Amino acid sequence: MSEVHENEAGSVANRLGDAENAQERFEIMYSELRDRICMLVYAPGSQLSEEAIADEFGVSRSPLRKALKILEADGLLQSQQGVGTLVTDIDLEELSQVYQLRMELNELTGRLSPSSAQSNLLELFDAMRNRADSLRTQPNRDNFARLNIDFFHAFQELTENLPLRDVSEKLFYQTCRIWLKLIPNMDLSTEVDIFCSEIEDIADAISLGDLQAAALTRRAHLSMGFIRLKKQKDRQSS
Amino acid sequence: MSEVHENEAGSVANRLGDAENAQERFEIMYSELRDRICMLVYAPGSQLSEEAIADEFGVSRSPLRKALKILEADGLLQSQQGVGTLVTDIDLEELSQVYQLRMELNELTGRLSPSSAQSNLLELFDAMRNRADSLRTQPNRDNFARLNIDFFHAFQELTENLPLRDVSEKLFYQTCRIWLKLIPNMDLSTEVDIFCSEIEDIADAISLGDLQAAALTRRAHLSMGFIRLKKQKDRQSS
DNA sequence: ATGATCTTATTTGTATACAACAGTCATATT
DNA sequence: AATATGACTGTTGTATACAAATAAGATCAT
Missing domain, CATH: 1.20.120.530 (GntR ligand-binding domain-like)
Incomplete structure (x- = not known):
């Protein structure tokens, strides 16, 4: 399923490849993930896989995890060891x-x-x-x-x-x-x-x-x- | 210089050792660093070393970096590859x-x-x-x-x-x-x-x-x- | 059948090695 | 002498292997 993304012209992976420094790469990943969450591409309560997203973005887990950590601080995600990374539900x-x-x-x-x-x-x-x-x-x-x-x-x-x-x-x-x-x-x-x-x-x-x-x-x-x-x-x- | 910290009873390293999960450890490191910054233990404009702090806290750079990244999002730090992690100056x-x-x-x-x-x-x-x-x-x-x-x-x-x-x-x-x-x-x-x-x-x-x-x-x-x-x-x- | 316990799979957390980058100093060249 | 160039050093950034934790399932005893 992620092959679709990889072949798209403006895919996240491509944009990340064009980025000039770490800060830009972070910004791309962060805003993309936030957009997916608030557009319900990632539904509330659903589980994300660091490895799957890292693969799709064409990076390792390390830089991706920074973006996830900030989103967690923003209250949009919640991670727990052994369980997973969950999109927070909203009430x-x-x-x-x-x-x-x-x-x-x-x-x-x-x-x-x-x-x-x-x-x-x-x-x-x-x-x-x-x-x-x-x-x-x-x-x-x-x-x-x-x-x-x-x-x-x-x-x-x-x-x-x-x-x-x-x-x-x-x-x-x-x-x-x-x-x-x-x-x-x-x-x-x-x-x-x-x-x-x-x-x-x-x-x-x-x-x-x-x-x-x-x-x-x-x-x-x-x-x-x-x-x-x-x-x-x-x-x-x- | 960091030996002083390591031998103190309530040192950060000890508190981190007693912590039960990653979230607690993060909270300890985050609040400790924020406190040092706003008490000017780390003066505005001064440079921090990830390795030195990681050593003092008795952890690797990975978990420490999460705390640093949040502090950067808070506007208290600024990191740049090849340069260092600087405490933001205030005007x-x-x-x-x-x-x-x-x-x-x-x-x-x-x-x-x-x-x-x-x-x-x-x-x-x-x-x-x-x-x-x-x-x-x-x-x-x-x-x-x-x-x-x-x-x-x-x-x-x-x-x-x-x-x-x-x-x-x-x-x-x-x-x-x-x-x-x-x-x-x-x-x-x-x-x-x-x-x-x-x-x-x-x-x-x-x-x-x-x-x-x-x-x-x-x-x-x-x-x-x-x-x-x-x-x-x-x-x-x- | 039921309950407890062990195993296993999956996930995030951590440690570590290495890459990329910026600044500095020495050196060679003009 | 001035300047360009290159190696060197120290820093953060990234990739990867492994540890720790959780949940689910299998197995066994009752």
Whole structure:
């Protein structure tokens, strides 16, 4: 199965071969693994094999293990000797505190060191608007997830406070899987519509140059999204 | 020089020998190294030797490197092949954003999931008050730094929001070295007095059960502390 | 049949040897 | 004399062999 990867032009192994130093190689492995985890290529609760991944990436276990260790510190993996490396499962209750914090941080994103490069932001959010449009006409699970990730990163540009960005990113990757996990029980079209409206609302605020309004809108949507997730879960368990 | 460590009763090597699993061993090495860095045992800009530390700890480089990699992710170390492992230097300007964020997070600490175990808090902050008293009578650089660290952890107890605690802790360890670095140019007694007053103010608020007031006080002191650091630096450079 | 114990397979953790890299110093060449 | 070049030294990065731990299955006794 991994032969498929090895023969692809932009495979991880190839990219690793082109990398110039250890730091770059680490970054490639780390972001690839994180992407697979939060796109549910590696499902919550599933087991990973260091050897299999190392083979696929064309490296030994040593450098791969560094990336795995960081992902463990991020709360996305859990390793135990004799057992294996497991993708952490996610529970809405446990994520409640993370969501609370993320909401507050989003408000800070509009308030702390607001970005000065307004023209870049306009382009960026116009692109987001376009992607939202095309997603709306053809709702698709993976594209939805991908846009969610990319929109998050666009939103991060609103602040120039780097530590705030780092912190927000970490928390985002702890929570973003919950959507893909629960979306099969929800109506994809509806969720896509709601999300696209959010993107448009925020893009409008950016157009007006009102970063704080954009942040508060984002915060409100995050809050509502969490409530929808909870309602869905309650409906399912009853 | 490392023989001293090896023969001490509670040496890291001994503690590592008693540890039951890899996770515990990692935790011991990680916290020990972090402590040495933020107590300036390993000064900013100094170079560490993986081999020397591994020898002192009585382990091979492999498990040690995991701890070093996490500390690098924390922003306390920086490794480069062929060069070495360097303790990151700290600059007040670069820490400005971290301080800004920490101030906001402190306010959240009093607002998000306030701790319900009030009796524990009372004991904890009374102990802090006592330590502050004894430090005031005999100002001492290391005890000052140690109390600063422990008081931070006590303050963390005010919130039950675990992600907030994690985030705050990481940011704290990014900034706490700046005091030890700049205190030689300042008056230790004065700084100790100011810090002890802060502890007393916050302990008073806790006694009244007003967690939010405690958090706001802390935020105010953090802000004033940063301003004092900046003033000191300006005076020095002029 | 059931329970306990031993064996075995699989996995991560650790130790170690070697490769890759950066800096330094000496040396040769212009 | 200046500069380029090469070997040498010390460092982290990587590969690999082996140790330790866990889980599952087989075997045996009851």
